[in-house]
Amino acid sequence: ACGGTDEGGGTEENGSSTAGEVEGSVIGDGSSTVAPILEGIVEEYAGAQPGVQVTVGVSGTGGGFEKFMQGETDFSNASRPIKEEEIAALEEAGIDYTELLLAYDGLSVVVNAENDFVDNLTVDELKKLWVEDGSTKMWSDINPEWPEEEVIFYAPGTASGTYDYFNEVILEEGDIESTATLSEDDNTLVQGIQGDENAIGFFGYAYYIANQDTLKLVPIDGVEPNDETIESGEYAPLSRPLFVYAKNSSMSENEAAYDFMQYTIEHAGEMAQAVGYVALADEEYEEQLAKLEALK
Amino acid sequence: MGQSVQEMIAQSKGKKSKKFVEKMIPVLLFLIATVSVLTTIGIMLTLIVETVTFFTRVSFIEFIFGTTWLPFSNLDAQFGILPLIVGTLKITLIAIVVAVPIGISAAIYLSEYATDNVRRVIKPVLEVLAGIPTIVYGFFALTFVTPLLQSIFPEIKIFNAISPGIVVGIMIIPMIASLSEDAMSSVPKSIRDGALAMGSTKFEVAMKITVPAAISGIIASVVLAISRAIGETMIVSLAAGSTPKFDGDFTGSIQTMTAYIVQVSKGDAGYGTTIYYSIYAVGFTLFVFTLVMNILANYVSKRFREEY
Amino acid sequence: MEQESSQATSTSSVYDTKQLNLWYGDNHALKNIDLDIKQNEVTAIIGPSGCGKSTYLKTLNRMVELVPNVKTSGQIMYRGRNIFDKDYSVEELRTRVGMVFQKPNPFPKSIYDNIAYGPRIHGIKNKKILDEIVEKSLRGAAIWDEVKDRLNENAYSISGGQQQRICIARALAIEPDVILMDEPTSALDPISTLKIEELVQELKKDYSIIIVTHNMQQAARISDKTAFFLNGEVIEYDNTDTIFSNPSDKRTEDYISGRFG
Amino acid sequence: MEQESSQATSTSSVYDTKQLNLWYGDNHALKNIDLDIKQNEVTAIIGPSGCGKSTYLKTLNRMVELVPNVKTSGQIMYRGRNIFDKDYSVEELRTRVGMVFQKPNPFPKSIYDNIAYGPRIHGIKNKKILDEIVEKSLRGAAIWDEVKDRLNENAYSISGGQQQRICIARALAIEPDVILMDEPTSALDPISTLKIEELVQELKKDYSIIIVTHNMQQAARISDKTAFFLNGEVIEYDNTDTIFSNPSDKRTEDYISGRFG
């Protein structure tokens, strides 16, 4: 099942298999956005190293960090960079960690397929649309040529990393539009937008890819999210990095954890593409591997 | 048999260990019985400790009387629980409107009209409804009931209070039907016969004799069903949305207390943040709600118990 | 009504049972019963346990049909009409025929509501008329003085013997023609039993009474006619005096003298 | 054991009740009972419902103590020892005193296991001995032939009369000294009743039997002595013949002649 980047990572794979059969267990938790990548990796890894038992929970980015601080996990997936408070708490708990970049996701802004007027939005327009200001928002408020219809908003739940990222880069100091329908389950957002002509919403690139026939993608500042624009960072500011945070002590003490982490970096690009995210450049993965190797 | 049985009994050993067992067993069983009490204490402690921390950051008054629940706000996080309570009550109200008439009607049908064989088939089948995992109901609400409602009433949003309310109602029908049926069938047959022998129709027996005599059981079953609806989690998490609102709108997204706890549990709340503590405060509120409902159920079944 | 009562006076018979058979599933509980029951008399039905006394009584007001899998054949003519006729409404039959059960079974309501129950379901709503009916029925059941000050109390708050008289009053409230009683005193103490027995004597002026009892002394004391049942058959049916002093069947004699049962 | 039986032969009395009083809460159910019960006799206890017959019987093996809030005073000497003594073990008393109840109450187990229950709980495990006990007890209860081929069937698969004899056999299995019977035939048909009555006559050779019955004919037929209870008191206690032909108390006479009850 491993295709694509196999050649690129071929030597590395040999490198990891010098360790031969490894045994042990590895526990991770965290972002639901990152989870599909990890699922694929865990699936393949189970074939490569049957002696290692890997469990990955999906408690969300914050939930994952919470367990990470408690020392319950060897690594933590995140769909946003770690926060100040979390860094502080980890320090207090005496847990050293290393941030590893896995892939990129492009938050995709979409509208109903019937919508024939929105062909582009600027970051400012996005902000105007989404930040709560007490008014009832009409499409015509953004562009007088657009119909005078109320905009219907759909957004990921406030507790998700996805929301958090959008919050950080678009809303900044503001609050999200209060009439927005929020859901932890991105599929329901998809359904909502499909069913409502005046809807707008955003979610992970993967959800757009899976439903591209029934949704209309909105370019931001003229840039559409796709593999190139996301990877290159041209699709800004909604390209976001996906991380895994590895616990240093686990990497040095737990052979299985190190081996799995190495395998993860080696295969992250391939899996990311398979599930609808964007791989990093090969050099970037080399960089991550180097960071990891330093921990051994 | 050379010996008489009484002699054998007299010789048989183990009298002493018998006595010891008889003494120890009740102690052991008592300890086991305290597990349920310990559970309650555990729940209270768990909730109270974290809730107290919560109240060092958020004022009690704001929590109880605040009409805005905005925990994730960047500007001004607000923790007024009323919107979550209102959301919970909306779901409960709809569930009751669906479940009480159907549940009690089914109970009357089963206890007064159905033959033994019909009852023996229908009751367990109804109980299957009660055993279906709530997550299954959640998808049913979201992927079947909501679209169905939308095709009739287009103003209904994808997340709303009506669809999950109806489905929670469906889920608690068997609870009401089964418990009410138990209460009605425990009205002695002799009393029913007495009424029939005066020329009553079955309907008159049901309405004038059985239902009044079983009313305490019926009300108790409704109260229990209400507390089940209040505590229902997955259906509302999936189908009711996650917008805490303090208004009377049933057609749009809402959030209940339970859904909030799940949202945070699988979400982004860092340990030690106010949001983290807030789920315990909400959990505690929920606990108080169910406590009140139970005391109510207890009171009702005592107060309205008919003697016979 | 006229036609019926005229017929009743001419034959003075209320119930004429002809070749009645009854099966509970495969259990042949009543066999070829022939029994002609007269008006304004007390008819006692005696016999050992399981002989079909209660079954026969419950057939007279078709309560037996509430048991699943019951089959009957034969006729029971009530006032000249076969109660098994397709168009004979059971509810109507039961308003003519009151029933008192073995265990007192008042409704879990106030004493007043117990008595008013029958009139109410039959459409009487006028409070004054109901009051009158309640008083009249309670007087008829010789319990008015004992309960007149507590008509609003729950019927279960009084003693078993009183409860049984409430049940009789309840039956009287719909002014029946016949009253069926199934061991009405077997759950009561001796003094309450005496009271009920006196009451039965009193009631027979206005009503025809059929009473099942396992207490032979009771049958002897209060009834005019006695039917002796055994294994679902009527062994002997005659004037009570004759049955008890000079039975014509050996089995009757054995039963009465306590040789079995 | 020796001391007891020697005493027993000297007085030939098994139970000597002295000034026994018993209260259920505030309800004074037994009042100053004095009753001396003899060995190898059948003693019948009769009286109207609620007079305390069952209560007295259950006091003899202290089963009455299972009811909450029971208080007793006075003495019951069993084989010369007061059963209310602090160090008298109830379990021991009850292995000496068997009991048969009003409704047949076999355990929901096989016939064999029903009979073997008593020996087993008292520590007899040897399969061969158990087999012997089971056969002997079933023979003793005159039911061996009817059930010997179905010992492994559930005890509820046989008729009520047979069930009652199983219960008697179950009591016999621990070879008691006394057997208490509380209306053992009241739930049975006439033929089963006769069988049990015969059995009682048979058993009295080896056991002392105390039997409560509401059927006066039965008391007359099978007992040697009869005690008449009324409202918790012993009104009269004498030879059965005397009680039934020539009672000394008016109330006994009234009861026996069926004037109440």
Next chain:
Amino acid sequence: MRYIEHDIVVKRMNGRNVVNKLFKSIFLLATLSALLALVILLYQIVSQGASHLSIDFLTNFASRFPAEAGIKAALVGSIWLMLVVAPTSIILGVGSAIYLEEYAGKNRITTFIQMNISNLAGVPSVVFGLLGLTIFVRALALGNSILAAGFTMSLLILPVIIVASQEAIRSVPGELRDASYGMGATKWQTIVRIILPAAIPGILTGSILALSRAIGETAPLIVVGVPVIIQFLPEGVMDTFTALPMQIYDWSSRPQQEFQQVAAAGIIVLMSVLLLMNSVAVFIRNKFEKRY
């Protein structure tokens, strides 16, 4: 003077019988509507998930390819979970019930325990999740193990089992107890040899229904933090695991439409397990219904 006119009674009889028939139909309709909901629900699930159901689905681990995704880890995990929950909850539940029915006097402590149990039965499962997270996962450091989740679920269904067992014990006829005591049996002998065997059908039915609740509960597992991405089977109670409802929940939130069918297939498996358990309960109930 007569108050009741029999002619009028006869006239009104028709109307009363019509009302009776009408309401009988209404009550029947209500009953059927509840059953209809069940039928629609089952149809929905089966029509979505049946196509994905196969032996492979039962023997494969979860996969990122919908076609290869299987439910093995979750199914085995749920069975493990039940292996912890069943003995724990039944021992605690039946023990408590015996204490309350047979030993406890009628005093304040008993009333308190009883009140507490009925109250506990109404506490939402999420709250039990919070308890499990705080006590078992964290304080007792059991982590995301089968044991931690199993104990949480055991406490969740404990009240149901206690109440069902109490009822079963209470419905053992007093005569059986009397017969046993009458033979000189001690209390514990009577309980073990007579009362429990006679109460077993009731206890089992109650327990099975309670266990089927435990197997379908999702919320406490989410709160406790049961993981979903697992490619191995647990080998002991201290291992981590995943369970059927968690796996279903995870699949249903995937972007690819095909995973919705996988989720529906998972639901079919879960429902089959449930129906199996319920039928066993019904079978036991009907088989032993009238034994004495």
